[in-house]
Amino acid sequence: EWDRWLLMGLIGTAVGMLSFLIHQIIDSLMELKWDLVENYLQVSKRNWTWSMGANVVIYLSTGQDGSIHMTWLCVLGSGLAMVVLSSGSVLFFCPGGSPSGLPEIIGYLNGTSIQHLFNIKTFLGTFVSCVLAVASGLFCGPEGPMIHLGALLGCGLSQLQLDTLGIHLPIFTRFQNSADKRSFITAGAGAGIASVFRAPIGGLLFMLEEVSSFWDIRLAWQTFFCCLMATFTMDLLSSSLFGFVYRGHFGFFEAEKRIIFWNLLDVNILAFVPTILLGMLGGLLGALFVSLNIKINKLRMQFFNSIPKLSLRKTSKLILLKFCISPHLFLCVAAAALLVENGKQGITYLFKRGTHEEFGFTSLCTALAFYFILSCWTAGSAVASGLVIPMLYTGALYGRIIGLILVSIFGVQTNEYGAWIDPGLFAAIGAASFFSGVSRLTISLTVIMVSMLS
Known part of the structure; x- marks a missing residue:
């Protein structure tokens, strides 16, 4: 069985490297986009300064507003x-x-045969679409495509066959059967979700709870090993590289970059009251999100099916998706920092403790309304995208609103007895509640949230 474990380790390492590459490209594209904006503002300001001369003080604000x-x-x-x-x-x-x-992937692992699901074209198209969709500012994340890409790597590395290119390597031939193929696809998919959240146990439990129905103890341990290798590879590469720039300290894992909640909170029984409220709210909003998304997708399919020509149908899908970029219209409102920020970074802002005055009710409610509606519109559209980041973000927004309500009632608490009254803490609880309300996950979600916060 040594070759099976070796292949599991190789798949996990490959998935971790791919996840690192995707995140680096996304960060680089977003940094490039905002650098261009910043440079344009500076050029505009210099042009106004040069042209106005002595009257620059009078016209400087006009130049900035015009830009x-x-x-x-x-x-x-x-x-x-x-x-x-x-x-x-x-x-x-x-x-x-x-x-x-x-x-x-869920359908395939439970006995459904789907054509063109595991080939090189699907891999390349999903990779490009995922990177560009997340970097563009759409309300989506890379989690779903990473599961698909991880499954593709699990299939490709175990079978070593590229029918599209006519490549068949005589290595690991004993694994070239349907049963072993499904096992490696399961491990690769679990490694995909584990590499995104740095949660190897969460990746295993996600596959157990949500994806695959056929398990044994041996496959569970091998999948966990694959998830562990993916997480380790992702952390190892991220320790020294950012935006493809070497920052030194290879293999040095800085805790402050990962741990959001440093200290444990003393639990007060009163904290369970807003927690139960957030759980109920997450279930209701999750049901509303799913119901609304189903109706939107049905209307979308009816509209597309009414178009006779396939080329026009595809073009209309592409045009319809452009409306999801509309949050950039709100760069001038107070919620701009939440709407245009990278979803993962925005969640980190919302989770921070001790930031009672960071965001007000107006900005949070505005961001919640637009994020909820537009993420529901984006889900199911013609891009490779995931829903985990939008679910966490939406829940964090209304969780922080509940936290601000408690702060407005009881005030900012500095003693140990009232330390639980913190908007950042309830943002994390709200994120978990909405995630669970939409996905119906419980155990794996808890492990993923713990891995994210500590």
Whole structure:
């Protein structure tokens, strides 16, 4: 069995490297986009300074206000370009990569045969679409596509066959059967979710609870080992590289970059009252989200099916998706920091403790309304995208609102007895509640949240 364990380790390492590559490209594209915006603002300011001369003090504000519209067009144009390329890669290159691939993986691992689910075109199309969709500013994350990509790596490395290119390598031939193929696909998919959240146990439990129905003890341990290797590889590479720039300290894991809640809180029985309220609210909003998303997708399919030509149908899907970039219209409102920020980074902001005055009710409610509606619109659209980041973000928004309500009632508590009254703490609870309300996950979700916060 040594070769099976070796292959599991190789799959986990490959998935970790792929996850690192995806996150680095996304961060680089987003940094490039905002650097262009910043440079444009600086150039605009210098032009006004040079042209106005002595009257610069009078006209400086006019120059800055005038540049806001062009800056908005720059952000909107770059986002639309990425969305067009992202949607086009799955519409015209690999339809099997849209929207996330997770339902198809679940169907395959439970006995359904799906064509073109595991080939090189699907891998490349999903990779490109996922990177561009997340970097464009759509309300989505890379989690679903990473599960699909992990499953693709598990299938490809175990079978070592590329029918598209006519490649068949005579290595690990004893694993080239349907039973072992499904086992390695299961491990690769679990490694995909584990590498995103740095949660190897969470990846294993996610596969047990949500994805696959056929398990044994041996496969569980091997899947956990694969998830562990993916998480370790992701952390090891992230320790020294950011945006493909070497920052030193290879293999040095900085705790402050990962741990959000440093100290444990003394539990007060009163904390269970708003927690139960958040749980009920998460279930209700989760049911509303699923119901609304189903209706939107049904209307979307009816509209697309009414178009006779396939080329026009694909083009209309691409055009319809552009409306999801509309949050960039709100760069001037108080909620802009929440709407245009990277979803993962925004969640970190919302989870921070001791930031009672960081965001007000107006900005949180505005961001919640737009994020809920537009993430519901994005889910099921023609891009390779995931729902985990939108679910966590939406729950964190209304959880923080509940926390601010408690702070407004009881005030800012500095003693140990009232330390639980913190908007950041309830943002984390709200994120878990909405995630559970939409996905119906319990155990694996708890492990993933603990891995994220500590």
